[in-house]
Amino acid sequence: MAVLFYKQLVQYETETIPLTETVAYTVLMRDGLRRGGIVNIPWEDVESEWVPYVAVKDIGSMTAKVKELGCTTSTYYGVTYTYGTSWGALSP
Incomplete structure (x- = not known):
């Protein structure tokens, strides 16, 4: 799911x-x-701790695209975090 999202x-x-x-x-x-990768x-008792960051030139248009892909966002100290299909952060 994360591969398709990115x-x-x-x-x-x-x-x-x-x-x-x-x-x-x-x-x-x-x-x-x-x-990245x-x-x-492969273990059911181990949870993912992957926290991706993607640097972008236009935070506004990328945030709009994230929302189009079905995620919600919030901004904290200038970093927009996405939640949904997969979560991570977009940084200008």
Whole structure:
């Protein structure tokens, strides 16, 4: 779910790297450069603690796009946090 959200939000390209038979690491790329990655946690008793940040040039238009993707937002000390499909932060 997070991979699709960030692909739609900032047009990341992805590359999937198998780690085991059941676990894969998804590399998030833009302009041919690796920008980040996502891996599903294979253990049911371990919760995700991933907190993504995305730097953007136009915080207003990106916040509007986040809302279009079904998330809600709040701003705290100049950083807009998104909540919904996946949560993280947008920083101008």
